Amino acid sequence: MHRCDALGSRAMLSLDIQLKRGRFERQVRIEDSARVVALVGPSGAGKTTVLNAIAGLVKPRAGRIEVDGRVLFDRARGIDLPAYRRRVGYVFQDARLFPHLDVRGNLLYGRHAAPGAGPRFELDAVVALLGIEALLPRRTANLSGGEAQRVAIGRSLLSQPAILLFDEPLSALDQARREELIPYLQRVRDEVRLPMLYVSHHPDEVRRLTGAVHRLD
Numbered sequence: 001m002h003r004c005d006a007l008g009s010r011a012m013l014s015l016d017i018q019l020k021r022g023r024f025e026r027q028v029r030i031e032d033s034a035r036v037v038a039l040v041g042p043s044g045a046g047k048t049t050v051l052n053a054i055a056g057l058v059k060p061r062a063g064r065i066e067v068d069g070r071v072l073f074d075r076a077r078g079i080d081l082p083a084y085r086r087r088v089g090y091v092f093q094d095a096r097l098f099p100h101l102d103v104r105g106n107l108l109y110g111r112h113a114a115p116g117a118g119p120r121f122e123l124d125a126v127v128a129l130l131g132i133e134a135l136l137p138r139r140t141a142n143l144s145g146g147e148a149q150r151v152a153i154g155r156s157l158l159s160q161p162a163i164l165l166f167d168e169p170l171s172a173l174d175q176a177r178r179e180e181l182i183p184y185l186q187r188v189r190d191e192v193r194l195p196m197l198y199v200s201h202h203p204d205e206v207r208r209l210t211g212a213v214h215r216l217d
């Protein structure tokens with residue numbers, strides 16, 4: 001499960017992009033050697049658009065996106081990897097599980113073989129990490145919000161991502177469910193050791209989960 005953390009001071013995420021969505025237009029530059037970065041700012045500042053640009057769902061008008069030394073987008077060099085080749089794990093506010101599959105089926109749905117040498121995230125390890133053994137045969141409809149999010153995080157890990165994007169993963173949960181999920185997010189942060197970009201409106205969450213804050217005003 002562990003991967004080398006000896007990354008020196010190289011930025012895990014380096015992006016400098018020009019975004020345009022309808023009348024919204026802005027330049028965003030994020031370059032941080034912290035592995036886990038919070039992305040904060042008022043509603044409409046462009047946080048989700050930044051995540052979508054990293055995931056390959058929104059195309060910047062110009063600029064460059066690099067994750068852990070891998071170029072995902074570089075307008076000047078004509079590089080624009082399709083979403084499925086970007087190795088981006090994306091966790092949304094709502095878990096977006098497939099209702100026709102049980103939990104195991106959801107976890108295995110997007111599973112990819114790990115690139116390069118050896119598997120990185122295996123089903124058993126991910127299930128143990130997120131404490132979802134007992135949920136495997138369950139249908140998704142009656143999972144609690146926090147359970148569903150744990151499954152969604154597991155599904156994203158099994159796609160062998162190079163970065164995890166979180167778009168307000170706790171905001172659809174009540175306070176008690178939030179408190180239940182935070183330790184799992186901390187475990188993911190500490191044990192999988194991937195770069196993470198975490199959008200949140202909650203200072204407490206940002207403080208407990210992330211190592212640096214990038215603000216979009």
Ligand SMILES: Nc1ncnc2c1ncn2[C@@H]1O[C@H](COP(=O)(O)OP(=O)(O)OP(=O)(O)O)[C@@H](O)[C@H]1O
Nearest residue numbers: 021022023024041042043044045046047048049050
């Ligand atoms: N498909 C679209 N067409 C037109 N405008 C869009 C589109 N998607 C986003 N926008 C606009 O881009 C701006 C940034 O939206 P975005 O969702 O990235 O903001 P945000 O910071 O994530 O906001 P919130 O905190 O409310 O989720 C907003 O003004 C939004 O209306």
